[in-house]
Amino acid sequence: MELMVLWDIDHTLIENAGVSKEIYAAAFSALVGREPMEPARTEGRTDRLIMRDMFVREGLPVPDWHSIETALAQAGEARLGDLRRRGTALPGVHEVLKAASAQRRWVSSVLTGNIAPNARVKLSAFGLDSLLDLPVGAYGADAELRPQLVAVARERARRLRGVAADVPTVLVGDTPRDVEAALTSGSGVVAVASGIHGPEELAAAGAAEVLPDLSDTKRVLGILESFAGR
Template sequence: MKLIVLWDIDHTLIENAGVSKEIYAAAFSSVTGREPSVPARTEGRTDRLIMRDMFLRDELPVPEWPVIEDALVRAGNDRLGDLRLRGTALPGALEVLKAASARSSWVSSVLTGNIAANAHVKLSAFGLDSLLDLPVGAYGADAELRPDLVAVARERVQRLRGVPADVPAVLVGDTPRDVEAALATGAGIVAVASGLHSPEELAAAGAHEILPDLSDTKSVLSILESFAGHVKRPRTSLDRPRTR
């Protein structure tokens, strides 16, 4: 059965070891000529929101987006070596992406708050980029709010890969914002407690399937397969999250 699988990157597929916040700080400094007063707040936000928040918290005018994006691209490229040295692919990420890419009826891509260039930097640092259909993904420059990225990815999958509009999509991510994006758009959600948020927090956000990480490839694929050909129904009070 056909399926669109959209993976988050940071803390779902990779651990960036603080490099992400260094990228935001460097981009901010490149544009303003000074260090930010406080670190970037991420937690599933898009790059558009993260950077705008940094300027507003420092009481500075928000530059035009192309200026910000150019600075983010430079900062990301400059830190590829740091990411390879300090970061890592998370347990099971390589294996599960290989397995998903082998499913000829699936489209396996990303839905991430990162801009496309930095998403590629992060994935390529650990050899994950070739296992994903990145041109049809949705990225932090495409919209401010994460739920809006789901429609972006769906449109690209339909236009570029000829996938029918009624093919189900499932998000895999580690934050309540990933869960909320799925629930708001009728997509499935597999929550992974490999980031900053506990299984309890992910369940409270509405996640029904919760994994500690992606290390059990067979279990991840089994859950994903359960969404194929399935039109997601609204959750009811009778539903209970399953933590595996």
């Protein structure tokens, strides 16, 4: 059965060990000339919203998006080494992504709030980029709200891989915003309590399937296969 699986990155596939917030702070500093007074607020939001919020909270005009995106990409590239030293791929991630990529009729990509260059940096730091169909993914520059990214990924899968519009889609992520994006787009969802949100909070957000992590490859693949058959 055909299926499109869209994985979140931070705290679902990798632990970034604070590097993400350093990237936002560095991008802000490059644009403003000083450090932000408060760290970025992330929690599953897109880079467009995260950076805009930083400027609004500081009482500053929001720069044009091209300038912000360029600063973010430069900050992300500069921290690849830090990410490799301090971060890690989460338990079972290599194995489950390899297993998903081996499914002949599946498209396995990402749905992330990160801009595409920084998504690639984070995945390549741990050798995960080759296990995902990244051109099909949806990224933080593509829309402001996470639910809107699902349509972006579906359209790219149709255009680039010939995937039919009605192929089942399932999101895998660690925040209530991942759950919301799935539910409001008619997608399935597998919530993973590997970030700051516990199983009860993810279930309360509407996730019927909640896992502690992705370490049980057989179980994860079985759940994903169940969505393919719906």
